Amino acid sequence: MDGEELDVKGAFSSLQSGRKKDTMDEKARPFPALGKGRILRQGVCFMARRTQAVIMQAFTDLLTRKPLDKITVKDIIEEADINRNTFYYYYENIPDLLDAYFTYELQKFSESTEKSDSFAREYNRACASLLENRRAIHHIYLSENRELISNYLKKASQLFVERFVREAAEPYHLSEAGIDYVMHLYAYSVLGVTMRWIQQDVPVDPNLPELLESTFHASVDGIIQDYIAFFEKHPTEQ
Secondary structure, eight states: OTTOEEOOTTHHHHHHHOOOOOOEESSOOOOTTSSTTOOOOTTOOHHHHHHHHHHHHHHHHHHHHSOGGGOOHHHHHHHHTOOHHHHHHHOSSHHHHHHHHHHHHHHHHHHSOOTTOOHHHHHHHHTHHHHHTHHHHHHHHTSTTTHHHHHHHHHHHHHHHHHHHHHHHGGGTOOHHHHHHHHHHHHHHHHHHHHHHHHHTOOOOTTHHHHHHHHHHHHHHHHHHHHHHHHHHOGGGO
8 A cells, every 4th residue: 555545535425334445546635534634644554444434433323312512532432442542543522523524524515516416406415414414413503513513504505506606697797706795695595594494403394405496596696686786886885
């Protein structure tokens, strides 16, 4: 393995499933499932990634059973059947582990965007991790670290909404400031709707993605036109 470095794309999926991934990459990249900005570089074997998989799976399993604030490092190492030093080799503490989870989910989402995906499909992908781990996510939301969920969803919403806003704005030659304004307007709308069902801990309306898509396409042209018209009347305020 000398001279080769781990490909981390898709590795978090392996963390959830426990599957090994044999692909190697020529360039080292940060491995977001690690805490404290650590990097897996040359000569790192599969055992390191497998250990992370065990830690993350143990953490996820615990989150389905108890609130985040009630989970301790002791709980995790007993559930994962590892020693304390092994946990702290990869993660500083539980918030660090949690941040690693959302960091990688965001990277995975940003790298897998397809031009052919619809607004509804992109929304589903942005929320996939939350939907697959509803009980765990609700326990995180009830903890002191709830802002991590909000931050993840905000960034994911901005990532996918920006693409559709740019496509809609292209015929209008909208400025970057205008694109940023419209993008944030929709991103925060999506965030608010999504946080509502997390807060209430209720099943997601299966029609929600299509409803959001319909609302976007029905309103985006009007919002762009209103933005342009406003600054045509108030050019010094832009």
